[in-house]
Amino acid sequence: MTSSQQEAKSLDNIAALFEPNSVAIIGSTKEGFFGGYTAIRNLQKFGFKGKIYPVNPGGGEVLGLKAYPTVSSIPEPIDAAMIMTSSKAYPQIIEDIIAKGAKAATIVSDGFAERDEEGARLQRRIVEIAKKAGLRIIGPNTVGVANTSNGFMANPYILQFDKVYPGSIALYTQSGMLGSQALAFEDSRLRISKLIDVGNKSDVDESDALEYFGNDPHTDVISMHVESVRDGRRFMQTARSVAARKPVIALKPGREKEAAIALASHTGSLAGEDSTFDAAFKQSGIIRVNTRSELLEYPKIFSHKWHLPAGKRMGLVSYSGGAAVLAIDAAVKAGMTVAEWTPETKAELEQITPGLGHTPIDLGMSIPRWADLEPTYARVLELAVWDRNTDFILMLLALGGPGVDKLTERLIVMRKKTNKPIAIWLFGPKLPRLNNYTSILDEAGLPVFSSIENAVGALSALCQYAEIKSNLAKEQIE
Numbered sequence: 001m002t003s004s005q006q007e008a009k010s011l012d013n014i015a016a017l018f019e020p021n022s023v024a025i026i027g028s029t030k031e032g033f034f035g036g037y038t039a040i041r042n043l044q045k046f047g048f049k050g051k052i053y054p055v056n057p058g059g060g061e062v063l064g065l066k067a068y069p070t071v072s073s074i075p076e077p078i079d080a081a082m083i084m085t086s087s088k089a090y091p092q093i094i095e096d097i098i099a100k101g102a103k104a105a106t107i108v109s110d111g112f113a114e115r116d117e118e119g120a121r122l123q124r125r126i127v128e129i130a131k132k133a134g135l136r137i138i139g140p141n142t143v144g145v146a147n148t149s150n151g152f153m154a155n156p157y158i159l160q161f162d163k164v165y166p167g168s169i170a171l172y173t174q175s176g177m178l179g180s181q182a183l184a185f186e187d188s189r190l191r192i193s194k195l196i197d198v199g200n201k202s203d204v205d206e207s208d209a210l211e212y213f214g215n216d217p218h219t220d221v222i223s224m225h226v227e228s229v230r231d232g233r234r235f236m237q238t239a240r241s242v243a244a245r246k247p248v249i250a251l252k253p254g255r256e257k258e259a260a261i262a263l264a265s266h267t268g269s270l271a272g273e274d275s276t277f278d279a280a281f282k283q284s285g286i287i288r289v290n291t292r293s294e295l296l297e298y299p300k301i302f303s304h305k306w307h308l309p310a311g312k313r314m315g316l317v318s319y320s321g322g323a324a325v326l327a328i329d330a331a332v333k334a335g336m337t338v339a340e341w342t343p344e345t346k347a348e349l350e351q352i353t354p355g356l357g358h359t360p361i362d363l364g365m366s367i368p369r370w371a372d373l374e375p376t377y378a379r380v381l382e383l384a385v386w387d388r389n390t391d392f393i394l395m396l397l398a399l400g401g402p403g404v405d406k407l408t409e410r411l412i413v414m415r416k417k418t419n420k421p422i423a424i425w426l427f428g429p430k431l432p433r434l435n436n437y438t439s440i441l442d443e444a445g446l447p448v449f450s451s452i453e454n455a456v457g458a459l460s461a462l463c464q465y466a467e468i469k470s471n472l473a474k475e476q477i478e
Contacts, residue, residue: 022053042154146180170194304445323425342387349361
């Protein structure tokens with residue numbers, strides 16, 4: 001087998017983690033908040049159509065499915081396995097699933113390299129057995145994967161939501177804090193395509209996941225929680241290749257010495273100097289973020305398929321002067337400028353209300369004077385969007401007054417007519433009301449952010465990626 005054929009087979013086997021036609025769930029099948037029973041229930045709940053084979057020495061039946069006492073007693077080949085048993089049983093189980101044709105396995109259990117040297121030796125032995133057969137492994141110490149397009153929500157914990165919204169954001173993590181059991185998929189309407197928690201990263205690592213997501217037709221933007229990197233050169237090469245086509249956003253924790261020590265005990269490996277990561281990310285075309293919130297929110301600006309901005313001129317419309325000042329602080333710090341409206345835009349704004357043509361537009365004192373609130377409000381927003389001096393728009397909108405439904409309708413119509421990037425921050429006295437309109441606007445392709453700073457940061461990330469993509473394209477030509 002040639003090197004390219006081996007690489008293709010490796011990617012195919014990683015794909016089996018997310019897209020199996022059949023999966024064996026190996027481990028306890030007793031009802032509870034964690035384990036094989038719960039993993040099977042999650043797969044059924046979210047509509048996975050493939051075959052599920054529970055494996056437990058007691059046999060019997062689990063959630064309407066026949067349980068098998070051993071892997072070898074399963075009557076058909078399997079594509080993948082999810083294993084949660086005693087760590088010492090793993091070598092034999094790995095050999096058994098290989099014999100059944102498995103291409104990939106998720107090792108949920110802990111007690112391996114993150115614990116002690118004996119656990120590290122056992123982990124190495126398992127990987128050696130798997131590599132000889134081409135079996136790809138995620139974990140140990142993982143909560144698994146999620147694929148929203150086929151309902152393969154393979155997680156051993158109870159997923160306390162009832163609906164997922166398929167999207168185009170792929171999420172890579174080395175921590176269960178970003179596993180599907182820890183994310184508000186339904187309430188936050190997370191538009192995730194696929195998610196992988198690699199745990200101890202014994203086999204499948206950041207470069208493997210990045211390469212797979214880079215070739216995944218369901219993924220437009222990639223978010224990565226990177227605690228350590230196994231092969232720096234390969235990771236950088238892969239990232240540059242992918243970043244030329246899709247934005248890659250990364251959160252690298254462990255900046256401080258104390259955090260780095262905690263990181264080593266968590267993952268079973270050292271992470272390296274933070275300054276090295278910072279330089280590597282910049283050279284690779286990766287956009288670095290600083291918080292979990294940013295990692296989850298910034299990708300929204302990319303997933304709505306805007307045109308990349310040609311410049312860094314931000315058109316700002318705000319219901320509140322104070323909110324506008326906060327936005328300007330954040331924008332200038334990020335290297336953006338607040339756009340000056342064209343003379344035509346200023347003239348029409350002044351006709352609507354004297355003084356409204358200033359930069360930015362401050363609606364707070366003007367709105368109470370308008371007899372026809374909704375159409376006037378909507379016209380002001382349209383003027384900002386159509387203004388040729390702006391590369392993107394930030395809207396800081398209040399939901400306290402009347403006419404919100406009609407205004408929302410006008411915004412949605414406007415979105416269909418433009419590909420100029422728009423970010424929105426909503427504020428108001430009722431959280432359910434804010435959440436409702438956030439969902440409506442997000443659904444229509446108008447991303448709403450949880451804070452002014454995240455809205456500005458997402459626009460900044462969009463500008464960064466426009467430069468990254470342009471620079472990488474020039475390098476390829478040269």
